[in-house]
Structure formats: C-alpha cells, structure tokens
Amino acid sequence: MITQRMIAKRARTSLKTVSRVINRDPLVKAETRARIEAIIGELGYTPSQVARMMRSQKSNIIGFISDRVATTSSSIELVRGAQDAAWKAGKQMMLFNVERDSETESYAEEQLAAFRAEAVIYATPYHQLVDRPATDIPCVLLNCFDPAGRHHSIVPDDYRLAYDLTTIILDRGYRRPVFLNLPEDIVAAPLRARGFIEAGAARGIDLSGAVHTAVVRDSVGAPVFIADRILPGLMAEPTRPDLILCGQDILAVNVYFALAKLGIRIRQDVGVASFDDLEPIAGLLQPGLSSLAMPYYEMGAAALRAAIDPEAHPPGIVRMLGRFVARASF
Amino acid sequence: MITQRMIAKRARTSLKTVSRVINRDPLVKAETRARIEAIIGELGYTPSQVARMMRSQKSNIIGFISDRVATTSSSIELVRGAQDAAWKAGKQMMLFNVERDSETESYAEEQLAAFRAEAVIYATPYHQLVDRPATDIPCVLLNCFDPAGRHHSIVPDDYRLAYDLTTIILDRGYRRPVFLNLPEDIVAAPLRARGFIEAGAARGIDLSGAVHTAVVRDSVGAPVFIADRILPGLMAEPTRPDLILCGQDILAVNVYFALAKLGIRIRQDVGVASFDDLEPIAGLLQPGLSSLAMPYYEMGAAALRAAIDPEAHPPGIVRMLGRFVARASF
DNA sequence: CCTCCCTATGACAACGTGAGACAATTGCAA
C-alpha cells in the first residue's frame, strides 16, 4: 500500500512537505505542490483513513442500528435520508441490520464501540416505544422514543398527519369518512384516531364513531387485515361511508380487493385514502392510491444531524410532518 | 476513551500483559488475568478496532456499492445476504447507496480506498451489464456482469429460472401459457424467453409464439406496464391462454387489474404466475400470487464469500437458482 | 551453589499520519 513516505521518496522531498501538500498547507511553493500532486495521482495514493482516525482521535463514524428497517421497504428511506446527510457532513455511516434483543444487536453495539463511533442512531420500522439504556455514546432514536426521555427522538407526528389528511378529505366534500385503523397497541393508532376525530370536530362533523380497527394479529403476532370482514357490513348501512381512510397502504390493498368483491367502485362510489405512500404499491393500484407519505427521508436526515451535534439536540421528542401524494382514489 | 495503557496503570502491570489478557494469551497467570479482566469490565473497555487495523495492516472491511439496490425493495435482500455473511466471517461491511456514474459513486470509491477495503461488491437492482474497469482492489459483481469478464460475477440464472417455472406450470396441466416479458433490452428478458420456450419444447409444446413484451419505457425511461393493453386481445382469441406468466410481480399487479376489468377470474378462468416473490405484494394480492423468488439473499451471501476469498473465486459468472413460492394464483 | 529451563512479565518498536519546534536553504530587495 502506498504511504506518504513513498511519495516523499519518489519526489525526493521530505515527508513533511508531502504532509503539507496533502493537508493544503499554503506554505508550499506551487511548483513543489504540483510535482508532489502529480506523483500522488500517478501512484493513486489516498491517505489512510485509519491512520487519520488514529492520529486525530476522531472516528467520524455514526452508527445506524436498524431494527429490520433496512429490510422493510416502507422505512428504508430512513436509511437513505441519514446516509445522504452523513455524506454532506463528511461522516461515514455504519449500518447494522438487527433483530431487537438478539445477538445481532449486541454485535452491532460491540462493533460500534470498537470503532469508537461518535453517536448511534437507533431506528425502528414503525413508530414505537423502545427502552434503551443510557450509554456513554450519544444515541438518537429514530421512529421510536424512550419512556424516560433520555434520548433525542425523531418520530412522525401521527396526530397532525391524521388531522391534516382528514382535513384534506373533508375539504374535498366527503362527509362520512371511516377510518380503518391499525391495531390499538401500535403507538400511531390512538394518535391518528384523535387527529381524525378532532379534524372532523373542527369542521363540525362527529367522527367519534367512525374509527374501526382493521388490522389484528394472528397467533404469532403477524398482522392480519380484516377490511374484507368489516367492509361488507359498513357498506350495507343506509348512510354508508363515502370515503375509507386506511391506516396503511398495504391495508388499502386489502380494501381494494374487498370493495371489488362487493362491486363497489373506488372513487365513483367511495373514496379511499391512506398513510404511507408505499412504493411501488400506491402507484400500481388502480385507481392510484392517494396517500399521505410518511416523512421518512427527512426524519433520517434529521436524526443524523442530531447525532452529529448532540449539544444542539437535547433529549426530547421531535415530531415531523408528512406530504400528501394525490393520485386518483378520492 | 479507555486504553490498554490505562488498564495497565490501574492493574499496576505492563501494557503488554493487558494485551495478552485481551488476546487470550495462555501465558498469563490466572490470578493476573482475573485482576485485569475485572478492571476491564469495571472500566467498560473495548479494544480500538482502528488501532488494530493500524497495527495489523488489515482493514477487515468489505465495501458494498449498491446502485440503488438498498432502496429498491426487490433487491434489498442482496444487502442482507451479504451482511449476514460478513458477520459470520468476522468482516465489517461498509455500504454505499449510489447513483451510477454520479459523484456519489466516486465518493464511495474514495472512501473505500481510504479505508483500505479488502474488496468491493458492486451490486445492481436488476440483472444487467456493467463496465467496471479493473482496479487494484478486488471486485465482485453482484446481479450484474462485465463484458470483458474481468471480475467474479454472481447473477440469477434467468434461463433456468424460466425453464423451471415453466416446467412447474406445464406439469400442473396448463397447456397454453403466455409469457408477458420484460423489455427486450433487459438482460433477463431474452434468457427467460428462451427458458420458457425450451421448457415448452421439452414437453412437446410450441411456445415460440407465446412471448409478448408487456413492459415498455416512457420518454424518461421509466417502465410502463401495458398488460391492460395486451390482454383484451389475447383473452378474446378462441384458443385463449390458460395461464399468464409475468416477468415480475409488479407487472402481475397490472395483470390482476386488467383481468378484473375483463371480468376474468384468476385461477378459475386463468392462472397467473410471476417472477420475484416481492414482499409484501405477492402475498397481498387476492388470490395470492404464486411466484418464483429470485435468490437474492443467497446471491448476496455468495458475493461476500467471493469477496473475502478472491483466490478461490476467479473471474467468471456464477448463475444461481431461485425458489418457487406457491400461493393461489395457479 | 551453579546452571538450565520454564513461567510470567516487561521494554520497545512499528503501523501511517499529522503537528510543533526550529533549523536550513533559497530568493529577492534594500
């Protein structure tokens, strides 16, 4: 491997001068600089990051521990946002895919400690509570939060998300929306229900009876969508809903099929709206699903910025807003 | 940060003895070892990986440059497979999401050079040709290959994938399958078409006229699914197809909607099969889509093993087989 | 008691980089 020493030898100059060139010391004569830079280019030399870390006592590494995030398509944007922000900040992100509380998690922690990571971002695939002990290395929670409020935490503002989406729906003239919500034990579910109901109240519409749980769990905890069990009854009522708001896009898929079975046309007969804007599903459905995109990319970027500068980002929860993607389903 | 020196000072022993304890050198007296280990635990010391890299002149780092792979749900498994294999091999994977030929790519190359990565895996989101110059650092191509055959390359065996899936289809009694293929400029397309046709020929069925291109590109190169334009004609023929084989699951979604519009029931009236087994789409469609899963996880793992041990993995192409996931669509 | 060997421990150097202190050399102007 090429070292500064070899460059110096070739340029018949001292080690120090090479070091000066590489570190942009203005004292070096332009001519010398050019000669050394030519040799650097010729030999394809790159300063050893490892030696630099050693010398500077700074790793420039930010750990990203993802609880299955990187393999869950809906939240992969968290990783992208963080990585792009890391690039801009000149940091190197070290990514670990982890199963919570498994040996993969402790392995990730050990590696990050061994690399002297400057901070860790801990991300979950959906908004939830985690109990992470305070460690010596600063930690940012992403898409999750800590009961004791020990860490800086970035989550979607589920209340506002639901409030805003419901407002859009009502502003388009829908008057009898129902909300097919996620399981109640999901943090987002009650927050969204409240946003949905309060947005209705702000428009003088009582939606307190219009929230239904449409996702349950099977014996092993996997989600089961039961819109096709709920909808036949709902849609048979005399004052049947004019819009179905789904807790997530993949539930909306279930709704699409359930409505098709009932012979009810989406948009003409009933609107459908949703949360997630999951690629590529939302765009593939026919009609295209109008959905509220979760701010995952921005959340990831914000988490990285917080990880870099913990002083400016004290413990506490930051809630972020989404972006409505209009397609054709309402 | 805690160092061995501090441990040594506290234990009133030499630096080297601490090092021996940490590296499980049996020469150390049990008593001394216990004392030092107690202090290590007390101070929460972890050896600096950076210093070890420095000293050993080995980075143990494998680069993974992904051309949008990590953000494409279909191929994220490539990353997972590689990362799990890296873990088993005691290597650290360094992941870069890149846009081909952009500054993000050169940044990734620079970083990997600076970290003295031992090898690089270059991955693409679908089977394609790439022209990567030979570099000083060993390179494994994942889901892509090199025209000059300079690198070890791991790709899906698209010919066999199609051959095997078609054989399954014919063995279930279908006799008039059509293949709605990907665009012809996709490497996989002609390979699969050949596998489809030859599997038919092996069963005495002429499928040479049953291949249609059902994905085209719009003005900016984005894929457009035209199954809904092709199917009405095809399904109106007197000897209409009894099964539709789709080039990918998201095309199958398009097929599902097109068939629904025509009032044709899947499975009862016509079977549907596909490639990808894309989570969560394949399982969400109703009926569930029977699909041939691409061997992405295994490919990623194989790429990492090849990257670790280039001697045993000379330049050349390794083709891998998939796994059929039976659901209810045929 | 001396030598030899074995066990346990220690001293030191080196990996590649960067920085400080300061000396030496060059070039140019007064």
Added chain:
DNA sequence: TTGCAATTGTCTCACGTTGTCATAGGGAGG
C-alpha cells in the same frame, strides 16, 4: 553586503495495539 520572507527540511512525539525480544523469578537437577 545584509535583512527578511518564503520555502523546505529535520527531528520528535502522539494516537492504541501487538509482535519480537529481553528479563526476572523460581524450581529442578547436577
């Protein structure tokens, strides 16, 4: 010529770890 600034070089240390070699202590055998 001297004076001064610009440029380059020498030397030293530091970062944390580990391989090489050296040394101290103790027991056994002569």
